[in-house]
Amino acid sequence: MSDDGNSVTPDGAEDGTVLQKPVDRRGALGMIAAGVATGVAAASACRPLNAATPEERELKVLEWQEFTQKHYRRMTDAERAETIRRIERLAKIRHDEDVTIATTDAQPGVVFGYAFNKSKCKGYRNCIEACINENNLDRASDTQYIRIFEMEDGLVNLEEADATYQHEVPAEGHFYLGTQCFQCADPPCVPVCPVGATWQEPDGIVVIDYNWCVGCRVCMAACPYWARRFNWAQPEVPLDEVNPNQHYLGNRARKKGCVEKCTFCIHRTRKGQLPACVEACPTGARVFGNLLDPDSEIRWVLANKNIFRLKEELATEPRFWYFSD
Amino acid sequence: MWTRLVNGVVCLAVVGIASGCVDEQHPERETAALAADTGLTDIDPAVAAFNAQRQPGELPVVQAAPVDRWAGPGARPFEVAVRTSKQEAGHPRRFGSITLETALRIRPVSQYPCTSCHFGRTVVMTDDRIDDAHQNIQPVHPEETGAVCSTCHLADNVERLALTQGAPVTLTESYRLCAQCHFQQAEAWAGGAHGKRLDGWQGRRVVMGCGDCHDPHSPAIQQRIPFRAPELERARTTHE
Numbered sequence A: 001m002s003d004d005g006n007s008v009t010p011d012g013a014e015d016g017t018v019l020q021k022p023v024d025r026r027g028a029l030g031m032i033a034a035g036v037a038t039g040v041a042a043a044s045a046c047r048p049l050n051a052a053t054p055e056e057r058e059l060k061v062l063e064w065q066e067f068t069q070k071h072y073r074r075m076t077d078a079e080r081a082e083t084i085r086r087i088e089r090l091a092k093i094r095h096d097e098d099v100t101i102a103t104t105d106a107q108p109g110v111v112f113g114y115a116f117n118k119s120k121c122k123g124y125r126n127c128i129e130a131c132i133n134e135n136n137l138d139r140a141s142d143t144q145y146i147r148i149f150e151m152e153d154g155l156v157n158l159e160e161a162d163a164t165y166q167h168e169v170p171a172e173g174h175f176y177l178g179t180q181c182f183q184c185a186d187p188p189c190v191p192v193c194p195v196g197a198t199w200q201e202p203d204g205i206v207v208i209d210y211n212w213c214v215g216c217r218v219c220m221a222a223c224p225y226w227a228r229r230f231n232w233a234q235p236e237v238p239l240d241e242v243n244p245n246q247h248y249l250g251n252r253a254r255k256k257g258c259v260e261k262c263t264f265c266i267h268r269t270r271k272g273q274l275p276a277c278v279e280a281c282p283t284g285a286r287v288f289g290n291l292l293d294p295d296s297e298i299r300w301v302l303a304n305k306n307i308f309r310l311k312e313e314l315a316t317e318p319r320f321w322y323f324s325d
Numbered sequence B: 001m002w003t004r005l006v007n008g009v010v011c012l013a014v015v016g017i018a019s020g021c022v023d024e025q026h027p028e029r030e031t032a033a034l035a036a037d038t039g040l041t042d043i044d045p046a047v048a049a050f051n052a053q054r055q056p057g058e059l060p061v062v063q064a065a066p067v068d069r070w071a072g073p074g075a076r077p078f079e080v081a082v083r084t085s086k087q088e089a090g091h092p093r094r095f096g097s098i099t100l101e102t103a104l105r106i107r108p109v110s111q112y113p114c115t116s117c118h119f120g121r122t123v124v125m126t127d128d129r130i131d132d133a134h135q136n137i138q139p140v141h142p143e144e145t146g147a148v149c150s151t152c153h154l155a156d157n158v159e160r161l162a163l164t165q166g167a168p169v170t171l172t173e174s175y176r177l178c179a180q181c182h183f184q185q186a187e188a189w190a191g192g193a194h195g196k197r198l199d200g201w202q203g204r205r206v207v208m209g210c211g212d213c214h215d216p217h218s219p220a221i222q223q224r225i226p227f228r229a230p231e232l233e234r235a236r237t238t239h240e
Helices: A025-046 A054-067 A077-095 A126-134 A218-222 A276-280 A297-304 B002-018 B027-038 B045-050 B171-181 B183-191 B233-239
Strands: A100-102 A112-117 A147-152 A174-179 A198-200 A206-208 A245-247 A286-290 A306-308 A320-324 B061-063 B079-081 B092-095 B098-101 B157-161
Touching: A054 A077, A077 A100, A112 A297, A126 A276, A126 B092, A126 B098, A276 A286, A276 B092, A286 A297, A297 A320, A297 B183, B027 B045, B045 B061, B157 B171, B171 B183
Parallel strands: A100 A245, A112 A320
Antiparallel strands: A112 A286, A147 A174, A198 A206, A306 A320, B061 B079, B092 B098
């Protein structure tokens, strides 16, 4: 029985069951939808007999179930497992992709922090290249989580900065500043979401349930760092370039009309690996680690280097610091 | 000299047998195994012993010498990846469907091993005739600092590095030589602010050595064409 007391029975029965199975409102809707889908498939199958293959019928059912799935944080472990199986199966049916989707939770005692050495970055953009491929970013609209701004020495002015430079780097008299989602400790993008589709995880990563997102883009307006990206169309990744190592809250396939953003490579970092941008950086300008570990490199940087954060006066407390040699 | 002879002879003989094996009775086998893996000809037996337990695919490493002010975060010991003379010295890593070289210096060491010429007394290292054989090597530092070959290299063994204090070290511990002058960089490197950590934020801390990014004979960062620019034209025009 559901815990919110909103259980309904489509057939009006008092015992709250459909086919002797406890069900809540959402579950009932899903079951009805699945039934309708099967019916639709069956009806269409009637015209030329058996025109809908079993796979097409399965696809319709799965799509309806996906449409009616719960919020990620309200799923039980069993429901999560079922959701993952469904997404993996959908990827198989739709694109013949064998993907593995993790639901790895945050490690206890870990809050991620990031530091960027503005003296070391030379503007090669290898981080962007790695990010695009690691996170299955949309190739058609050229979605990129990271921006590298070329700036004149002595100025930190993002208005005057150029993120579209295309010449040999490092350019004389310039330095480079990278931005991405800063995973703020007080993220302004989270409370504005009207449906609660974005939230902060215990390890500090701000994540999005792509299936729950309604695409209103209010979070994008709230973010002072322009960190979020919107899918105006169905994202496209060439089949042979899909990274099959995925996370539900990270680099799995997004849908048209949902918002996405950098998750510090949640599928890697929760396993102890470095984010792709950190690992790909050829100059070692990026430092990543656990802020709660006093013996971590990130803590050493924060304790021993001159650091600053972007738009610190907004008090969003980004967990992303800049430092220089 | 002992190590070099051992390497020369044993390297070919026991590569197949010794790689991956731990044999405390035969340190020369560990040395030979590491030599075969890395392509280095001069390996400190202590370094070879430290790498004896290495699993296939793991990087050969050197335990960073505990030098004053290099303790690093929490005074934890850390390890320095050995730069090999092979092509994979660029530390290629896979991101989705692509593989990128993640170190700045991706070309193998040129004209290595040094012993192919500087063996025995056939070619003696001199400080004033560098252009004869090493046209590609420019004086590392401006001439006013007075750096010559023997400032870093041991005069009678080019593959050993001459520290100002203590015994000469092999090329795998080049960070000790660099740190003698670049002590600020060395401190930041040990702390984690300079250089780069490999293979994860958790667990063993393995960092790149100085030579992974900086060509010792041309340490300045080179210019190159970056990865393609993002298409931000729409955003730009809406703003103007």
